[in-house]
Amino acid sequence: RVKEEIKAEFRSLSAAEANERRVMALSDSQIKKLEDTCRTRNENDGMYKYTAGLHALFLLYTGMRCGELCSLKWKDFEEVDGTIYMTIDSTRFIAKDRSGGEKAYMAKEGITKNAKARILALDRNAANVLAEIQERSVKTDPADYVALNRNNNPTDAGKMGKCINTLYRNARLPREISGAHVLRKTFATQKYRAGFDVNMIATYIGDIPSTVWEHYISGQESVDAGEGRGVINYVPALTK
Numbered sequence: 001r002v003k004e005e006i007k008a009e010f011r012s013l014s015a016a017e018a019n020e021r022r023v024m025a026l027s028d029s030q031i032k033k034l035e036d037t038c039r040t041r042n043e044n045d046g047m048y049k050y051t052a053g054l055h056a057l058f059l060l061y062t063g064m065r066c067g068e069l070c071s072l073k074w075k076d077f078e079e080v081d082g083t084i085y086m087t088i089d090s091t092r093f094i095a096k097d098r099s100g101g102e103k104a105y106m107a108k109e110g111i112t113k114n115a116k117a118r119i120l121a122l123d124r125n126a127a128n129v130l131a132e133i134q135e136r137s138v139k140t141d142p143a144d145y146v147a148l149n150r151n152n153n154p155t156d157a158g159k160m161g162k163c164i165n166t167l168y169r170n171a172r173l174p175r176e177i178s179g180a181h182v183l184r185k186t187f188a189t190q191k192y193r194a195g196f197d198v199n200m201i202a203t204y205i206g207d208i209p210s211t212v213w214e215h216y217i218s219g220q221e222s223v224d225a226g227e228g229r230g231v232i233n234y235v236p237a238l239t240k
């Protein structure tokens with residue numbers, strides 16, 4: 001039985017990795033459709049229709065991992081001279097609770113995928129969405145989570161991913177577009193097309209240049225070196 005569980009776990013991981021390799025970046029028109037869908041409001045009360053809409057936009061504008069967003073707390077943000085800095089040093093995921101029976105699962109937190117913390121400066125789009133999230137949230141104490149579900153409880157990457165897929169479908173995006181990782185790749189691709197350096201993109205999103213080049217922007221048109229390279233406003237990653 002243990003062997004079968006291990007095999008199933010490996011199959012699950014392999015499927016996730018394969019899906020991650022196949023993800024595609026959204027086009028400009030698809031980004032616009034998603035943004036409009038995320039900001040859809042209910043006719044009766046004017047509130048946003050989708051709980052995860054602003055969270056999806058925050059992922060799109062920062063390139064962070066879904067689990068990293070789910071582990072963020074309000075204490076992880078600091079404003080200095082008009083710029084908001086975000087510290088990412090953990091991820092929130094679902095794991096089997098061995099003490100609660102075979103089918104019991106619980107949310108857990110651990111270090112980031114590359115075992116490093118990083119401090120990022122938010123651009124205007126990300127900062128504006130963060131302000132909207134805070135304005136709508138009923139829990140904004142320093143120790144409270146930023147990403148809450150419809151019941152105002154902390155969520156996890158699995159549930160957030162399902163909500164984001166719902167946004168894709170309501171935005172009438174192609175069926176092959178699936179998973180929060182699409183937003184991460186879109187961020188990297190958009191920055192590359194705008195002339196940002198691949199090494200800096202990798203540092204910002206917490207990955208290595210070769211992975212970013214192969215799995216995020218491989219096959220995208222290159223940028224003319226004569227145009228120069230942009231600079232992402234960030235603080236170098238810190239080893240935890």
